[in-house]
Amino acid sequence: xxxxxxxxxxxxxxxxxxxxxxxxxxxxxxxxxxxxxxxxxxxxxxxxxxxxxxxxxxxxxxxxxxxxxxxxxxxxxxxxxxxxxxxxxxxxxxxxxxxxxxxxxxxxxxxxxxxxxxxxxxxxxxxxxxxxxxxxxxxxxxxxxxxxxxxxxxxxxxxx
Amino acid sequence: xxxxxxxxxxxxxxxxxxxxxxxxxxxxxxxxxxxxxxxxxxxxxxxxxxxxxxxxxxxxxxxxxxxxxxxxxxxxxxxxxxxxxxxxxxxxxxxxxxxxxx
Numbered sequence: 499x500x501x502x503x504x505x506x507x508x509x510x511x512x513x514x515x516x517x518x519x520x521x522x523x524x525x526x527x528x529x530x531x532x533x534x535x536x537x538x539x540x541x542x543x544x545x546x547x548x549x550x551x552x553x554x555x556x557x558x559x560x561x562x563x564x565x566x567x568x569x570x571x572x573x574x575x576x577x578x579x580x581x582x583x584x585x586x587x588x589x590x591x592x593x594x595x596x597x598x599x600x601x602x603x604x605x606x607x608x609x610x611x612x613x614x615x616x617x618x619x620x621x622x623x624x625x626x627x628x629x630x631x632x633x634x635x636x637x638x639x640x641x642x643x644x645x646x647x648x649x650x651x652x653x654x655x656x657x658x
Numbered sequence: 659x660x661x662x663x664x665x666x667x668x669x670x671x672x673x674x675x676x677x678x679x680x681x682x683x684x685x686x687x688x689x690x691x692x693x694x695x696x697x698x699x700x701x702x703x704x705x706x707x708x709x710x711x712x713x714x715x716x717x718x719x720x721x722x723x724x725x726x727x728x729x730x731x732x733x734x735x736x737x738x739x740x741x742x743x744x745x746x747x748x749x750x751x752x753x754x755x756x757x758x759x760x
Contacts, residue, residue: 530759533721535742596760598722606722609732 507652513546543617608634682752
């Protein structure tokens with residue numbers, strides 16, 4: 499931590515969930531790093547793969563069950579259409595604060611030089627192929643490869 | 659705080675951003691760019707002028723807005739100002755650092 503006064507040089511962000519709020523958290527952190535001149539790489543694993551799956555990335559939802567901060571009673575959160583409703587409410591608010599939707603956000607990340615990796619194991623588990631994924635995804639790699647890419651001073655890792 | 663650059667005295671905040679745009683001129687812009695290891699090309703100047711104009715019109719600057727400017731796309735913006743483009747470009751342009759997270 500003493501090198502360069504602990505300056506952050508690179509953020510390695512692991513996204514393992516596909517709920518909209520988690521996907522946005524990962525995207526904002528990656529983009530924010532690039533804006534500060536910090537390198538950023540993302541590793542999409544398990545459900546996080548849906549954020550870069552061509553057929554799914556436009557249909558991500560907010561979690562309305564098991565999320566006390568939604569202030570919706572759990573019983574109601576489980577009703578049909580609740581997730582879609584909460585998601586459309588959230589998207590409206592996001593547009594107001596100039597937050598792009600997932601496809602546009604991916605384009606911004608890609609243009610900003612964020613490296614994107616897909617987890618080999620999760621790809622096999624869900625029977626996804628590389629061509630099912632957004633074009634900005636660089637490669638399908640193993641956990642070991644990801645650790646290798648994380649070497650160096652000033653590199654921080656974040657699991658979402 | 660005061661700072662002498664390109665033979666002039668300017669007032670900057672603790673991060674080095676001009677606090678009064680009236681003190682800015684192209685010579686100062688060039689000197690600030692040199693401090694950021696950037697040699698300004700005509701293309702850089704187009705972006706700098708664009709940012710100043712947006713600031714004048716009180717548009718909140720963000721990376722997303724730059725991408726939609728029609729002047730420069732995000733990829734080229736990062737190529738022109740490789741290290742923290744929005745922060746660097748606004749500093750050179752003599753306008754405040756955008757508070758945007760996106």
